[in-house]
Amino acid sequence: MGSSRTTVFRAPVARRAVLAALGAAAVLQATGSALARAAGQLLEALPGKRALRRLTNRPPNYETPLEYFRSVLTPNEAFFVRYHHAVIPQIDAAEFRLEVVGAALERPLTLTLAQLRTEFPAVELVAVCQCSGNRRGLFEPPVPGLQWGHGAMGNARWRGVRLADVLARAGLRSNAVELAFDAADAAPLEGTPDYVKSLPLGKALHPDTLLAYEMNGAPLPALNGHPLRLVVPGWTATYWIKQVTRIEALTAPASGFWMAGAYRMPRASFPLLERFPSQESGERAPVTEIAVNSLITSTEPSAAGRTRVRGIAWDAGHGIDRVEVSADGGRTWQRAELGEDLGRYSFRPWQFEYSSLAPGALELWARASNRAGQTQVEQPIANPSGYQHNAFHRVRIEVNS
Ligand SMILES: Nc1nc2c(c(=O)[nH]1)N[C@H]1C(S)=C(S)[C@@H](COP(=O)(O)O)O[C@H]1N2
Numbered sequence: 001m002g003s004s005r006t007t008v009f010r011a012p013v014a015r016r017a018v019l020a021a022l023g024a025a026a027v028l029q030a031t032g033s034a035l036a037r038a039a040g041q042l043l044e045a046l047p048g049k050r051a052l053r054r055l056t057n058r059p060p061n062y063e064t065p066l067e068y069f070r071s072v073l074t075p076n077e078a079f080f081v082r083y084h085h086a087v088i089p090q091i092d093a094a095e096f097r098l099e100v101v102g103a104a105l106e107r108p109l110t111l112t113l114a115q116l117r118t119e120f121p122a123v124e125l126v127a128v129c130q131c132s133g134n135r136r137g138l139f140e141p142p143v144p145g146l147q148w149g150h151g152a153m154g155n156a157r158w159r160g161v162r163l164a165d166v167l168a169r170a171g172l173r174s175n176a177v178e179l180a181f182d183a184a185d186a187a188p189l190e191g192t193p194d195y196v197k198s199l200p201l202g203k204a205l206h207p208d209t210l211l212a213y214e215m216n217g218a219p220l221p222a223l224n225g226h227p228l229r230l231v232v233p234g235w236t237a238t239y240w241i242k243q244v245t246r247i248e249a250l251t252a253p254a255s256g257f258w259m260a261g262a263y264r265m266p267r268a269s270f271p272l273l274e275r276f277p278s279q280e281s282g283e284r285a286p287v288t289e290i291a292v293n294s295l296i297t298s299t300e301p302s303a304a305g306r307t308r309v310r311g312i313a314w315d316a317g318h319g320i321d322r323v324e325v326s327a328d329g330g331r332t333w334q335r336a337e338l339g340e341d342l343g344r345y346s347f348r349p350w351q352f353e354y355s356s357l358a359p360g361a362l363e364l365w366a367r368a369s370n371r372a373g374q375t376q377v378e379q380p381i382a383n384p385s386g387y388q389h390n391a392f393h394r395v396r397i398e399v400n401s
């Protein structure tokens with residue numbers, strides 16, 4: 001005699017129902033490798049990593065399966081991997097050098113990792129690293145680019161030094177306009193633009209912007225930027241340069257392809273509170289901060305016919321104000337209970353317990369709102385490159401009688 005309630009995360013039959021009901025995009029909500037394969041997707045383990053969902057092998061682009069988001073911090077071995085170029089050197093931490101150069105500096109510097117570790121105060125914070133194109137694969141109609149599901153993101157405790165402290169030692173001049181960051185990786189084909197990103201002064205000098213040498217208490221994994229990466233809490237991961245080897249203080253806005261040509265959205269399409277004015281020429285403005293978002297990570301029977309729904313919510317650091325769930329297609333919403341707060345840039349866990357869901361299939365929706373007054377949208381905001389998908393998360397569940 002069961003009043004047990006199972007979910008799409010467990011029952012193969014229910015998973016097929018999800019596929020039929022929601023289309024290929026729903027595959028990404030499931031956790032089984034069989035289902036991933038059924039849709040032509042592959043779970044594969046890179047060196048030092050657990051099996052992640054493969055999008056491309058060269059360059060390596062692998063996303064984190066949803067089950068790992070059941071813990072607030074994403075394990076290093078399960079953290080997603082995104083590279084634009086296929087030539088990725090292994091860097092020996094002892095040989096590593098960071099150059100700090102540029103026309104807007106008083107004293108150009110070269111620093112070793114040991115100097116960074118010992119000559120500057122260490123700072124730790126938890127922050128979500130999320131690709132601007134996370135969930136691109138859920139846009140309808142489809143848009144070009146890597147078809148990410150929900151897993152082009154992760155949440156980690158980063159330890160390193162303040163970029164502002166390093167820049168202070170180099171003496172930033174008043175004619176500085178932007179800081180540009182270059183990395184050790186390169187394109188195999190000549191002529192492919194090098195991956196260089198810049199930041200406005202305000203964000204570069206913000207005390208939470210770090211050069212990080214540790215992630216969740218360990219050195220950075222090879223594929224997540226070993227030995228040093230930029231951590232730009234609140235902003236999308238495109239700015240979080242891995243294996244950063246060169247910082248240049250610019251007296252004019254950066255104009256390379258990855259600033260002028262990519263990671264931009266039509267200005268009007270998305271209300272970004274944090275902007276990048278020196279890069280706002282033309283119709284498209286750079287993607288900057290992370291949009292408020294949430295994910296349902298599990299549903300399970302709890303006591304006496306009840307169903308517990310758990311998930312995470314996050315935003316650019318304005319702070320999660322509330323998470324609401326709906327079991328009736330958005331007609332009514334219930335407020336979830338927020339869990340442990342690991343800081344303003346972290347995933348925030350939440351849960352809600354339904355006491356009386358009618359048996360049968362139903363769709364659960366979740367939406368988060370932040371303290372800046374932003375809320376997730378019912379339909380994703382269309383834009384040519386499929387950035388900033390932050391529609392309500394919906395999962396199909398099967399409530400057993
Ligand atoms: N050196 C380097 N850093 C990079 C990139 C890259 O291609 N090369 N991609 C950026 C993008 S677009 C993303 S989404 C994040 C991914 O970080 P991760 O691979 O650690 O998950 O790295 C960023 N930093």
Ligand SMILES: [Mo]
Pocket residue numbers: 082130131132133237238
């Ligand atoms: Mo990205």
